[in-house]
Amino acid sequence: MDNVPPKVQQQLAMLQQVQQQLQTVVSQKAQYELTVREARRAVDDLGEAPEDATVYMNVGSIMMQQNKDKVLASLNERIETLELRIRSLEKQEKALQGKFEQLSAQIKGALERKAPPSGS
């Protein structure tokens, strides 16, 4: 690492930072996608239940009996909000991916210029 130019060292540090940010965004997105999938599934299951089905929903730390339509509306609202967040995270992921590729190319270029030709 000692013979790596300071500029490249700085770029490497930035690359690591971008990679960490990318990992955070990707895992957050995966978490939201999982929650949306679960909520969609609950909507499907609830749709099959009779109109007068007894439905409970977590409210804070207790479960309260709720009207089926109200629960469906709440779930759909949750799905909509999460999908908005997922779209925003997708934009961030794309931007970070671009930055990562750009930095990788810069570092690769700098190291190739520095490396002595092989075989000599």
Added chain:
Amino acid sequence: MEQVDPREIQMLRMYLSEYGQQMEILSGQLNMIEQQRLESAAAVESIRALEQSEDRIVLLPIGGGAVVRAQVLDPGHVMVNIGADVIVERTGADAVEYLQDRITELEALGKQVSGSIEQLRGQVNEISRRLEAAYRQAQAAQAGQGGS
């Protein structure tokens, strides 16, 4: 003897560590899936046993290993968590059907994750083999340099 590019060794080690991490994550998921499958199977067994029980008295765990005797008021109806913090009341038969469907899904998911783990294991073995060959080549090159 041809020199081994240290960058190649570094890259192979990086892949090995990355794949190892992925395998650990997938193994964790597989354990979770198996745990859920076993819980669903136990729930099916409990529902059936409750329906056949005469006194409907059960031992209800209240934490810390302590239990209280409780009587199930309506063993014909079960509250099923359908996800997203929503619980729906179903008849015993419907609840059993729901849980059995869930078991089938979890089994399919488990097979899928096991397949991914096997695929990763193959890749890890291949990388380990290449890494070992690279190390051997590096050692031979070093010995050749020392001897000349």
